[in-house]
Amino acid sequence: MAFSHQSIEAKWQRYWEENKTFKTSDDDLERPKYYALDMFPYPSGSGLHVGHPEGYTATDILSRMKRMQGYRVLHPMGWDAFGLPAEQYALETNKHPREFTQANIDNFRRQIKSLGFSYDWDREVDTTDPAYYKWTQWIFIQLYKKGLAYIDEVPVNWCPALGTVLANEEVVDGVSERGGHPVVQKPMKQWMLAITKYADRLLEDLEELDWPESIKDMQRNWIGRSEGADVRFSVDGSEQTFTVFTTRPDTLFGATYCVFAPEHELVDKIATESQRAAVNAYRDEAAAKTELERTELQKDKTGVFTGAYAVNPVNGEKLPIWIADYVLASYGSGAIMAVPAHDERDYEFATAFDLPIREVVEGGDISEAAYTEDGPHTQSGFLNGLYTDEAITKMIDWLESEGKGERQVTYRLRDWLFSRQRYWGEPIPVIHWEDGSMTHVSEDELPIELPEMDEFKPSGTGESPLANATEWVIVEDPATGMKGRRETNTMPQWAGSCWYYLRYIDPDNPDALADWEKMKAWLPVDMYIGGAEHAVLHLLYARFWHKFLYDIGAVPTKEPFQRLYNQGMILGENHEKMSKSKGNIVNPDDILETHGADTLRLYEMFMGPLDASIAWSSNGLDGARRFLDRVWRLVADENGALRSVIQKDADTDALAKTYHETVQKVTEDFENLRFNTGISQLMVFINECYKQEAIPASFIEGFVKLLSPVAPHIAEELWSILGHEGTIAYEPWPVFDESYLVEDEVEIVVQINGKVRSKLIVPADIDKEELEKRACEDEKVQEAIQGQTVRKVIAVPGKLVNIVAN
RNA sequence: GGCGAUGUGGCGGAAUUGGCAGACGCGCUUGACUCAAAAUCAAGUGUCCUCUGGACGUGUGGGUUCGAGUCCCACCAUCGCUACCA
Numbered sequence: 001m002a003f004s005h006q007s008i009e010a011k012w013q014r015y016w017e018e019n020k021t022f023k024t025s026d027d028d029l030e031r032p033k034y035y036a037l038d039m040f041p042y043p044s045g046s047g048l049h050v051g052h053p054e055g056y057t058a059t060d061i062l063s064r065m066k067r068m069q070g071y072r073v074l075h076p077m078g079w080d081a082f083g084l085p086a087e088q089y090a091l092e093t094n095k096h097p098r099e100f101t102q103a104n105i106d107n108f109r110r111q112i113k114s115l116g117f118s119y120d121w122d123r124e125v126d127t128t129d130p131a132y133y134k135w136t137q138w139i140f141i142q143l144y145k146k147g148l149a150y151i152d153e154v155p156v157n158w159c160p161a162l163g164t165v166l167a168n169e170e171v172v173d174g175v176s177e178r179g180g181h182p183v184v185q186k187p188m189k190q191w192m193l194a195i196t197k198y199a200d201r202l203l204e205d206l207e208e209l210d211w212p213e214s215i216k217d218m219q220r221n222w223i224g225r226s227e228g229a230d231v232r233f234s235v236d237g238s239e240q241t242f243t244v245f246t247t248r249p250d251t252l253f254g255a256t257y258c259v260f261a262p263e264h265e266l267v268d269k270i271a272t273e274s275q276r277a278a279v280n281a282y283r284d285e286a287a288a289k290t291e292l293e294r295t296e297l298q299k300d301k302t303g304v305f306t307g308a309y310a311v312n313p314v315n316g317e318k319l320p321i322w323i324a325d326y327v328l329a330s331y332g333s334g335a336i337m338a339v340p341a342h343d344e345r346d347y348e349f350a351t352a353f354d355l356p357i358r359e360v361v362e363g364g365d366i367s368e369a370a371y372t373e374d375g376p377h378t379q380s381g382f383l384n385g386l387y388t389d390e391a392i393t394k395m396i397d398w399l400e401s402e403g404k405g406e407r408q409v410t411y412r413l414r415d416w417l418f419s420r421q422r423y424w425g426e427p428i429p430v431i432h433w434e435d436g437s438m439t440h441v442s443e444d445e446l447p448i449e450l451p452e453m454d455e456f457k458p459s460g461t462g463e464s465p466l467a468n469a470t471e472w473v474i475v476e477d478p479a480t481g482m483k484g485r486r487e488t489n490t491m492p493q494w495a496g497s498c499w500y501y502l503r504y505i506d507p508d509n510p511d512a513l514a515d516w517e518k519m520k521a522w523l524p525v526d527m528y529i530g531g532a533e534h535a536v537l538h539l540l541y542a543r544f545w546h547k548f549l550y551d552i553g554a555v556p557t558k559e560p561f562q563r564l565y566n567q568g569m570i571l572g573e574n575h576e577k578m579s580k581s582k583g584n585i586v587n588p589d590d591i592l593e594t595h596g597a598d599t600l601r602l603y604e605m606f607m608g609p610l611d612a613s614i615a616w617s618s619n620g621l622d623g624a625r626r627f628l629d630r631v632w633r634l635v636a637d638e639n640g641a642l643r644s645v646i647q648k649d650a651d652t653d654a655l656a657k658t659y660h661e662t663v664q665k666v667t668e669d670f671e672n673l674r675f676n677t678g679i680s681q682l683m684v685f686i687n688e689c690y691k692q693e694a695i696p697a698s699f700i701e702g703f704v705k706l707l708s709p710v711a712p713h714i715a716e717e718l719w720s721i722l723g724h725e726g727t728i729a730y731e732p733w734p735v736f737d738e739s740y741l742v743e744d745e746v747e748i749v750v751q752i753n754g755k756v757r758s759k760l761i762v763p764a765d766i767d768k769e770e771l772e773k774r775a776c777e778d779e780k781v782q783e784a785i786q787g788q789t790v791r792k793v794i795a796v797p798g799k800l801v802n803i804v805a806n
Numbered sequence: 807g808g809c810g811a812u813g814u815g816g817c818g819g820a821a822u823u824g825g826c827a828g829a830c831g832c833g834c835u836u837g838a839c840u841c842a843a844a845a846u847c848a849a850g851u852g853u854c855c856u857c858u859g860g861a862c863g864u865g866u867g868g869g870u871u872c873g874a875g876u877c878c879c880a881c882c883a884u885c886g887c888u889a890c891c892a
Contacts, residue, residue: 218810226891226892330891606831684830799825
């Protein structure tokens with residue numbers, strides 16, 4: 001008979017809630033700690049997706065196992081509830097975002113609770129709660145005070161349809177991620193955070209982290225540190241000078257022209273009369289291009305000659321200065337020296353515009369293509385004969401001694417565009433005064449709460465809807481009577497998620513982010529699991545804030561997340577990404593109804609490796625349920641009583657080896673997030689039990705404990721049936737006895753020329769010579785090598801014997 | 807184009823200090839139970855052949871080795887990230 005998942009799950013969820021089974025104490029400091037963190041969800045209107053429980057189940061298994069192993073465990077959940085979707089919805093329905101955000105949170109909470117996760121719900125955080133964002137604003141003020149938050153006029157992604165500015169990550173293929181509206185470039189005053197000041201440390205400290213190498217690589221690439229030199233050129237016949245950044249200063253003798261980004265500040269000053277019209281036309285054209293057009297048109301190089309010439313600092317040659325949009329204003333100095341012989345982009349440009357190409361590194365054929373490999377330098381004065389590394393060093397030394405340049409490091413990483421022109425975000429706690437000055441709000445006035453508003457339409461001018469809340473915006477300094485306007489920009493969604501893992505540690509603290517001693521007791525996060533889509537931005541931003549907080553003495557560790565793991569995606573049954581339009585979405589609520597939470601948890605963990613993207617299979621789900629039914633029937637009879645096959649004093653011999661192997665493998669596999677193979681071992685154990693006449697109760701109890709992190713409801717119920725009171729959640733985790741794992745006799749494979757021809761049962765401790773002898777005496781071996789000469793015998797004790805004969 | 811990852815039965819996947827390829831699950835086949843079906847239990851299930859045996863087999867082609875899914879070289883395919891970063 002199948003167990004009734006609905007009554008069992010309801011019963012135990014109620015029990016855990018009423019008994020506060022998973023309430024985490026901040027005492028017990030003598031026990032080792034374990035902080036298992038999930039990437040908290042954005043509570044969308046469509047509710048939980050089957051992808052959510054995958055990562056949540058993984059951390060829940062670890063949390064439950066660690067509790068049973070005697071750890072004090074911090075395992076919290078919360079809501080990343082600010083964000084653009086809510087704002088869009090508010091615009092469409094004219095409802096306050098808070099209302100339906102609250103409703104969405106309630107729905108998410110209900111769904112998550114119904115899956116039986118062992119969160120300490122007393123630590124729930126919500127980024128839209130003023131008591132929470134008070135501290136988000138506090139962190140901003142600290143950044144501001146250190147000069148790391150500043151206003152700059154930068155070209156931003158302006159989306160006319162949404163009436164707001166978007167971050168790069170919200171623009172996909174030149175259109176807005178939400179809605180697919182066109183996006184254009186427009187210069188605007190924006191808040192920026194100086195993450196680039198932390199670039200080196202963000203890069204270096206990756207080394208100490210136990211993260212997937214691929215994620216570290218993505219962060220390294222994103223930071224994009226490159227070493228090279230700044231080289232100063234003067235403009236011929238003018239006082240103007242400009243700097244270029246190059247990673248190949250050794251090729252300076254091969255420079256045949258220079259290129260400025262169209263937006264470069266010098267363009268206006270140096271363009272000659274005859275070229276001015278063409279230059280202006282090109283620049284207007286480039287400015288009008290959207291991101292999409294720039295990327296689509298990247299195939300063909302375009303550009304215009306400015307009419308001006310630069311003077312090469314190493315040999316005084318005059319080099320024509322061009323403008324071209326293949327040079328980016330935002331990287332390096334926005335100007336380059338072009339060495340077409342040894343740079344593919346410059347080669348392409350030089351070929352298109354018939355500019356000279358001069359070889360300075362031997363080894364390639366520059367009539368065919370740019371040569372970017374190493375080789376002896378030529379036509380390069382004091383560098384002749386040197387290879388690249390030496391030539392770079394020597395050139396930089398020369399530039400520095402001549403005062404014409406210096407060693408330089410450049411990053412691809414840009415400062416973080418931090419303002420959003422939206423209502424539904426944390427207000428930036430800054431006031432602009434009528435005398436033109438600007439101050440941050442005093443810390444004791446925090447939080448600056450969002451004003452109540454009836455409408456959430458963007459102002460259309462690029463200002464946020466907050467600009468319409470006149471009463472809120474206009475302030476007067478009680479001391480001086482000076483009037484001012486509050487900053488109307490709000491923070492991006494990334495802000496609240498940058499530090500939520502700190503707030504879980506001390507969620508109700510009114511005086512600090514979190515208590516220092518409590519942070520010392522819990523940080524860093526031991527395991528952080530979430531989707532790979534956050535591999536770069538969220539994780540880099542959070543690391544940046546954490547390092548900053550460390551610098552001002554607000555947190556005790558350099559890094560927030562010691563171990564990170566990215567779960568894969570669950571695809572639809574048709575192997576495609578789940579989406580409404582494809583109609584292949586699986587709703588967890590439905591699965592809970594038909595199969596139960598334990599089955600869903602078990603299935604998602606058994607599908608395959610946690611980091612793989614695997615298609616949903618309803619047959620596979622049925623199989624998971626079948627296993628739980630099989631476990632249930634092994635232990636309980638039709639009336640829910642313990643079956644007689646399970647006996648206190650049953651002979652342990654037949655099952656001991658399998659049992660101890662199971663304890664060992666499951667423990668190791670769970671620890672290393674190999675849930676699929678751990679579960680398969682649980683299945684092996686149950687298959688073995690079904691072959692027994694009698695099963696020792698102690699083994700079944702151990703098994704139920706091993707199962708409990710994956711399928712906690714059924715495990716609790718079985719634990720009761722086995723005659724125990726209360727919860728299994730803190731029962732000691734089973735240990736295995738090594739002595740049951742070693743066998744007296746082992747099976748050895750005998751190969752002839754690498755092919756298995758026979759098998760031997762020999763004592764486990766047999767030595768090499770004896771093993772070899774027994775293998776050669778084997779009947780089948782004798783038969784097989786008849787008439788052949790044995791050339792060589794390889795004997796590996798405990799494994800195999802390979803006889804080479806012909 | 808660059809960086810990274812992955813290619814194993816009909817399907818999801820196991821196997822990593824190089825040592826019996828295909829654990830476990832799904833699906834399928836057969837049998838038991840049943841009037842019947844479902845469920846359950848039992849047996850089987852990589853491909854091929856001349857079937858008490860044997861040959862072949864981990865994307866393709868080479869190589870190292872007594873022995874390669876595993877190591878090396880070249881290539882092909884798929885996925886992720888990044889896209890003129892000087």
